[in-house]
Amino acid sequence: MGQKIDIVDVLVIGAGSSGGAFTWRLSEAGFDVMCLEQGDWLRPEDYPSAQDDWELHFYTDFNLDPNFRGLPQDYPVNNDDTPITPLMVNAVGGSAVHWGAHFPRMRPSDFRVKTLDGAADDWPVTYAKLEPYFDVNDKMVGVAGLNGNPAYPPMPRRQTPPLPIGKHGETIARGFEELGWHWWPAESAINSRPYDGRPACNNCGPCILGCYNRSRASADVTYWPKAIDNGAVLKTNCRVREITVGKDGLADGVVYYDEQGRVREQKARAVVLACNGVGTPRLLLNSRSALFPNGLANSSGLVGRNLMFHPVAFVTGVFDDNLDGFKGPIACSITSYEFYETELSRGFVRGSQLQVNRSLGPVHTALGGVGGSPIPWGDRHHQAFAERMGRTISIGVLGEDLPEEHNRVELDPELTDGDGIPAPKIAYTESDNSKKLLEFGAERAAEALEAAGATSVVTNPLARIAGWHLLGTARMGTDPEKSVVDRFGACHDMRNLFIIDGSIFVTGGAVNPTSTIQALALYVADNFTKRARNLPGKTA
Numbered sequence: 010m011g012q013k014i015d016i017v018d019v020l021v022i023g024a025g026s027s028g029g030a031f032t033w034r035l036s037e038a039g040f041d042v043m044c045l046e047q048g049d050w051l052r053p054e055d056y057p058s059a060q061d062d063w064e065l066h067f068y069t070d071f072n073l074d075p076n077f078r079g080l081p082q083d084y085p086v087n088n089d090d091t092p093i094t095p096l097m098v099n100a101v102g103g104s105a106v107h108w109g110a111h112f113p114r115m116r117p118s119d120f121r122v123k124t125l126d127g128a129a130d131d132w133p134v135t136y137a138k139l140e141p142y143f144d145v146n147d148k149m150v151g152v153a154g155l156n157g158n159p160a161y162p163p164m165p166r167r168q169t170p171p172l173p174i175g176k177h178g179e180t181i182a183r184g185f186e187e188l189g190w191h192w193w194p195a196e197s198a199i200n201s202r203p204y205d206g207r208p209a210c211n212n213c214g215p216c217i218l219g220c221y222n223r224s225r226a227s228a229d230v231t232y233w234p235k236a237i238d239n240g241a242v243l244k245t246n247c248r249v250r251e252i253t254v255g256k257d258g259l260a261d262g263v264v265y266y267d268e269q270g271r272v273r274e275q276k277a278r279a280v281v282l283a284c285n286g287v288g289t290p291r292l293l294l295n296s297r298s299a300l301f302p303n304g305l306a307n308s309s310g311l312v313g314r315n316l317m318f319h320p321v322a323f324v325t326g327v328f329d330d331n332l333d334g335f336k337g338p339i340a341c342s343i344t345s346y347e348f349y350e351t352e353l354s355r356g357f358v359r360g361s362q363l364q365v366n367r368s369l370g371p372v373h374t375a376l377g378g379v380g381g382s383p384i385p386w387g388d389r390h391h392q393a394f395a396e397r398m399g400r401t402i403s404i405g406v407l408g409e410d411l412p413e414e415h416n417r418v419e420l421d422p423e424l425t426d427g428d429g430i431p432a433p434k435i436a437y438t439e440s441d442n443s444k445k446l447l448e449f450g451a452e453r454a455a456e457a458l459e460a461a462g463a464t465s466v467v468t469n470p471l472a473r474i475a476g477w478h479l480l481g482t483a484r485m486g487t488d489p490e491k492s493v494v495d496r497f498g499a500c501h502d503m504r505n506l507f508i509i510d511g512s513i514f515v516t517g518g519a520v521n522p523t524s525t526i527q528a529l530a531l532y533v534a535d536n537f538t539k540r541a542r543n544l545p546g547k548t549a
Contacts, residue, residue: 017043017242019537020263020277022249022292024048025103026523027509027530028283029228029236030146034534036239040541043275045247045265048082048099050229051106056219063215064372071218073107073474075099082246084426084433086287091437093318095287095476101245102229104285104477105523109217109340110225111364112152112198114143115525116161118350119518122411126351128358129411132515133487133496134532136162142528142535149235150226150527151204153341154196160346169201172210177332178342181365181402184461190347195364197341198226198523205231212337215369225338247273250430251296252280252305252506260305260506266428279505279537282512283530286316286479289512290418291433293483306483306493306500306508313419313482315412317517320439321475322406322447323366323379324454326463331399334368340521342367348453349519357442359409361450362519363457366403374398379405382467402458406450408443409519412481439471447471478522483512497540498533509533 019035021028024046035042053059057066067073073096075083082099098104117136122129144165154167171194174182178194185192199210199220210224223230237243246268253274255261262276282289290313294304304312345363352360368378374397377383384393416437424432447470455466486492489501494513500506509530511522518525 014274014276016276016278017041018277019043019279019281020045020275021281021283022263023103023283023285023288023510024101024228024233024243025283025285025510026105026228027526028103029232030149030527030530031281031283031509031534032241033149033232033236033239034531035537036236036241038538043242043244043277045249045263045275046099046101046243046245047248048101049245050101051219053219053221053223056221058213058215058218059221063218064370067218067369067373071107073477081427084430085424087421087424087432087434091435092439092471092473093320093437093476094473095435095479096474097285097287097479100229101233101243102227105227106219106229107217108225108227108523110198110338111340111521112150112196112524113344113520114161114528115518115520115522116349119516122359122516126358129516130486133485139525139528139532142531143524145531146524146527149231150198151200151207152196153199153201155194158193160191160193160349167196169204171195172197172199172201172338172341173212174342175333175337177334177337177367177402178365180328180332181404181457181461182343184457184459185345187460188456190345190457192343192345195341195344197338199338199341200224200226210338214335214337214339214367216338216340248426248428248430249292250428252292254298254300254305258300258503260503270428279507281507281509283510286482286511287418287433287435289508289510290482291420294420295431306502306506308502309490309493311414311484311491311493313417314414315481315484316416316418316435316437317410317412317478317480317514318437318476319410319478319480319517319519320408320443320447321472322451323403323469323472324406324451324458325378325401325403325467326458326461327397327465328400328402328463332402334399334401335370337367339367339369340364348450355449357445357449359411359446360519361406361408361446363450363454364405364407366405368399368401368403371398379403379469379472402461402463404454404457406447406454407519407521408446408450410443410517411440412484412516413440418482478511478517480511480514480517480522483508484515485513486515497536498529507533507537
């Protein structure tokens with residue numbers, strides 16, 4: 010390939026939430042770390058949220074769906090066999106540049122589903138084991154929240170107070186209180202006051218179109234500047250094709266395409282995947298060789314299996330009063346864990362989080378919002394629009410999606426990306442348990458909205474544009490026949506190949522996963538440091 014190839018201690022693939030956290034932690038420990046990222050740096054001042062026509066970008070170049078965007082840094086996804094569209098972004102900061110920043114931790118019960126409810130499997134790590142890493146991550150990110158939530162064990166004081174819930178949040182909180190149900194201000198990875206050199210949120214609203222204010226704590230503004238200051242190297246616009254294997258059967262680097270489309274090779278003593286629950290199995294499956302004909306780390310046959318999305322139902326209530334529902338971060342209002350744990354009399358196991366969401370702007374309102382009921386054209390269009398704009402409250406019923414092997418990521422036999430690398434194909438069906446769980450949760454959400462004074466309620470029973478949580482496709486476990494990585498994130502088949510993204514989730518819980526993903530990345534990084542002497546060559 011014509012280039013001199015240096016060997017780095019650790020090569021991380023993917024500069025998103027987990028890749029940033031892991032690289033920072035290892036660079037703090039003195040390792041020689043390089044990261045290859047398929048996308049580029051995005052300048053906050055260029056985000057749609059800083060532009061007058063911000064809302065139009067949600068439906069065009071900043072669409073959640075990479076198939077719709079079709080940008081050079083994206084790769085296509087065959088989603089013909091799934092009712093939920095996988096959503097992702099390739100950039101420094103990963104999909105969190107397109108993020109609502111709701112930042113709950115998984116709960117202690119989420120790691121013991123088999124023991125507590127006889128479903129799925131227990132994790133080989135516990136909440137208590139991850140707790141110190143949650144705490145470190147919170148300090149790095151800066152969490153806006155209120156201590157004392159009875160749904161969780163005690164936590165250290167949040168870095169900034171909770172974001173204001175406003176008239177919108179106060180209204181739905183009254184509904185929960187009328188019913189005697191738990192609610193709490195959402196924990197948010199958004200500064201409510203200046204923190205760590207970043208300003209406070211100005212409550213402009215369209216966080217998922219990029220935070221030009223740098224108040225939202227995506228890895229590009231938190232972990233990466235610190236990792237680079239430590240000496241870590243981040244190369245952008247590098248599309249990895251495959252992980253290479255040495256004569257000893259261990260990973261020894263990658264082959265990738267650089268910004269000019271030239272084939273390059275990078276050698277490393279350890280390789281770490283942080284490509285999300287679709288990109289990671291795609292790369293493992295594409296790294297085939299005579300030694301590993303079914304892809305890397307796949308002796309169990311589970312690479313790509315057990316895909317979990319967190320299916321979501323949205324229930325929207327319309328109110329007589331103007332609630333200023335578009336003011337403030339869309340995903341960070343209040344949450345309820347009233348129906349989170351298993352109650353077998355309901356006819357299903359596990360449960361859901363009720364997550365109150367604000368609305369976006371006039372375009373989103375006219376097109377129906379998350380409820381999926383567009384305002385009709387005609388004589389009453391403007392009147393109907395005025396009755397909804399700022400007057401709706403939506404509750405997302407985020408359900409626990411239990412692992413099932415038939416839900417999977419595989420390589421498409423025909424579809425490829427711009428460099429000819431096979432694209433991922435998704436096969437996913439919503440389970441009967443998930444359907445019952447969402448139906449029950451949607452009924453409870455409607456009750457809350459009506460108790461709060463909604464004059465009408467509409468339900469979207471399964472949101473197609475909800476595949477932002479990509480989990481479980483390279484699961485963690487102690488049995489090599491039933492899992493892909495061990496309890497320290499190392500692949501059973503290859504001790505110097507690690508996975509740190511949502512792929513390693515055993516179960517998904519019913520909360521947004523970013524906080525847990527980053528805590529796991531820090532946990533794996535510390536255990537990597539302790540075990541580095543077992544890796545090939547000098548690593549520290």
